[in-house]
Amino acid sequence: MVVTSGLALSSAPASADESLPDLVTAKNIIGHLENLQEIAEHNGGNRADGTPGYDAAADYVIDQLETAGYTPRKHTYEFDRWVEHSTPEFSQTAPEQREFVHEDDFRTMTYSGSGEVAAPGAAVHPDSDASGCAAADFAEFPEGAVAIMRRGTCSFEEKATNAADAGASAAVLFNQGGGSEEETGAFNGTLSNPVGIPVVSTSTAVGEDLAAAGEGLEVRLAVDSEVSTESSYNIIADTDGGRDNNTVVVGAHLDSVPAGPGINDNGSGSAAILETAVQLGTLDEPTNDEPTNQVRFAFWGTEEQGLIGSTEYVEGLSEQERQDIALYLNFDMVGSPNFGRFVYDGRGEMEESMPPPAGSAAIQKLFEDYFAEQDLVSEPTALNGRSDYGAFLEAGIPSGGLFSGADGVKTEEQVGYYGGTAGEPFDPSYHTPDDDIDNINETAVEDLSGGIAYAVQTYADSTLPVNGMLHAQDITFDRQADLWLR
Template sequence: MHRRTRSRLSLIAAATTLAALSLCPPAAAFPIPVADAELPDLVTVDAIRTHLQNLETIAAYNGGNRATGTPGYDVTAQYVTDQLRRAGYTVTRDHYSFEQWVEHSDPVLTQTAPQHREFTPGDDFLSMAYSGAGDVTAPAVPVDATGADSGCEDADFADFPAGAIAILKRGTCTFEEKAARAADAGAVGAVIFNHGDTPNDTGPINGTVSNPAAIPVVGASTEVGEALLAAGDGLELHLKVDASVEEAHSYNLIAETRGGDRNNVVVVGAHLDSVAEGPGTNDNGSGVAAVLEIAKQLNRLGTPRNKVRFAFWGSEESGLIGSTSYVERLSEKERERIALYLNFDMLGSSNYARLIYDGRNELPGSVPAPSGSAAIQKVFEDYFTARGLAAEPTEFSGRSDYRAFMLAGIPSGGLFSGADGTKTAEQAARYGGTAGEQFDPYYHTADDTLAHINWASIDELSDGAAYAVEVFADSTLPVNGVAPLRARTLAEPSFDRCGDRWER
């Protein structure tokens, strides 16, 4: 009797288990079909336009910009915080300190011999960020200035006369390395001129030596470099950089969904600051507005399977400082919990293209992307294909906040509408707009305003961003296998860019 009862109970338990299992829906196939996605419909152009109008108003009444360390930045942060709190998020300020390079007056570069020639800051040359301060007049000497590795070896400076200004060509090593070797050889200044290998690499170099240099360093155009080399013996220059490095403080804003797997976090980011020259409505009000609206609407879809963390980065325009500080302060366990990073920086360029970050490393200017980045790229590509819209890869060059995540081995991706690059005839045929002009002619100027936003670009790219967030909030299977640990076997990437400034 006892044995028969136990057998019967076992059958009942098994049946109950099977019934319970039958109530559990099977795992959904990856990804969510484009036609079934809800978030792109919830994230509307009208809502993004309202955010952009508000950000531009904040800039207009606070000195004309939203740069880090300004009232415009603080009020922008308060606006984003208020919007997120109304949508049910807890928002934290992630504080950091950094060394901020500050230029106090225009730099000077003048040829004083064998003939006099004035060069114009902005048009002919620019100070490099973290250049040392100095005001020198001295002989100028080329350092292997016809080779791609100019100044990249100690041997290049074997016969360099102490007390001279080094003339160097942009090439294979970083500007920091060139400047340090020049200083070690006794140079009192350095002029690094653009190589001119492509049409976009002929103007003055908007570069950085990354860490404070011992000597003044400027980045000149190809034309200036050629003129200095043609001057021959007896070349003398007056070089002046008036700058200092000061301790500064700022903060990122971080908010995340209440639910979702905390061991498999999808991070979505955009930089909160503008340049000092203007309101930054496209750069990067457009990314902020899109990410903010995605965060607000995601809560309407219920609890995601994966936790989604929204980040609004500070000090991007000063050299990716906010995002870099954030990633570097994460513990290894915290980094391993991040499944992937999505970056949205400039989505409304007036002469736009639909650009997807190059997770497959197809472009020569891209660094090796961490494993899983190609899957992120494919999600965006498949979305635009399903919508009947052309798209193409853009370089992982180090110009935006994905840089720190990639250096940490975290799969990364995102969308971009173009900045100071030039649209080709093929791109104009594909996306419309004007060939031969910049994607955003108003980039980093006072004219980066609502009047110059391309709303078709906002519509298409914000929908693509929303779709990717909805997909990865549900599953990150092809990116990381939803595993807590993942192999990271690629060589460490070495970026040419830190934000908008060239490093080499």
């Protein structure tokens, strides 16, 4: 166990007039982050799922929770882990020779099949957003050719599966085009499930050039990957008291990317909810006659591989267990160096957001009201499937949370709200080796952790504004974490 000198392992009972936001301090949260940093430094520089760094970080969280009086448990699950063993290769060999650059021109899709292919290329309705979405699109597809398809209305898995079923030897999915880099560049995508042929994404320019090459097009494609069945785990801890049929779930992912220690992404969210859990137990019991609610703290695994830990948890719940969850609060990055104060769009007002379950708007309002009372500006951020709330929304569970920003770029107007630097990402070190303890903005941690503690204390007492009425509905997302689904 690693403990810094500035971090107390136990807390004295709170006085009657103290509130949870008073007790959850940036100093203690950063103490947890210093410990996570040291764990990463002694375990290959990261805390990625399936590594000794993740196990050591999990042991640290368990130790802290046990010291605070919880009985944490490991929720284990199996999943298909996709691994790419070497840099992929992609080139055009006819009617002219052209080598494509990995990352800039093309990227391998997660769960792509492995293999080396040299074959003619055949475009499949490349001017349509529905390119490759129907089996009928491949009615005259030449056996063994590489299918060239435009990104669009259906999932990548549907496109690749239709191509494979039609006899394609590989598939190339090019970006749909538009006014932004996200719409035109080579993109990170996932097929969600293993597909038996190599599949890559490309930029709009590369894909349109290939489609325009006509019948003389020939390409070469090599992907070296494999899928293996592995196991991992989340850490779950419940408060002793409170109604277990109206549980408030508070979650953050514990794993980092392999590239670095992940102290902001997402050591910051994990440390914030860990300290909230520790301090929650020091509060005096409520004196009113209304029952309080159980709070469940969840530290998710395998988030960086596609939200696997949280999804496995929700999908493993019985219908009654799902109904017993009053709401879900998600905290994924709360210490970004060039931060914003972002509240998840529970009203579903942003174009990128999916329609959220009833009750999510009340969660958004609680956070907005909290920041307004602190004379702090906040802004909405889309509920678009990029973090662990996704499975909860799909299950019809009201969801919300806070976020300090990742690879989005800060505007001049936002500098007026929060300070910082316009034209730079909220976290320039996102998913890099530089996401270390020096990457943390203490003001962001202080502001957002106050909101976290306020929401937890409020909903531990009453969830009436959130789940007086709950409507389950079908929700599908375009993203799983940083991986596009379509």
